[in-house]
Amino acid sequence: MSNLSVTRPYRKRRQHTQEFKAQLVAESQIPGTTVSRIALDNDLNANQLRRWIRESKQTGAKLSPAFVPINLPTATTPALKKSSTIRIEIPRAGGPVVVEWPVGQAHQCVAILRSLL
Numbered sequence: 001m002s003n004l005s006v007t008r009p010y011r012k013r014r015q016h017t018q019e020f021k022a023q024l025v026a027e028s029q030i031p032g033t034t035v036s037r038i039a040l041d042n043d044l045n046a047n048q049l050r051r052w053i054r055e056s057k058q059t060g061a062k063l064s065p066a067f068v069p070i071n072l073p074t075a076t077t078p079a080l081k082k083s084s085t086i087r088i089e090i091p092r093a094g095g096p097v098v099v100e101w102p103v104g105q106a107h108q109c110v111a112i113l114r115s116l117l
Helices: 018-028 035-041 046-059 103-116
Strands: 085-090 097-102
Touching: 018 035, 018 046, 035 046, 085 103, 097 103
Parallel strands: none
Antiparallel strands: 085 097
């Protein structure tokens, strides 16, 4: 009796460039795509691609951002009118009650309001 042995052809370990890995990791971030589909389309094991995704997150590798930051000019607030009085308006059924008080005497305004409330 003779033994027939069939050996599988040895597949060399492939090495992929960082650009290729980064491209696939970026593709995996697109909504609606799956890691499995990207891996199959590129003749990879899905676990290998998941490892690349995990490593890119750990190393802080920049993925193509979903939003691109832009520099806007700083917003300026409109200049407030400098007033020398404190104005308090309290709406009431018979009409609003308006109290105006000099800013220099704000401590007295606070004392009166506390006593009223």
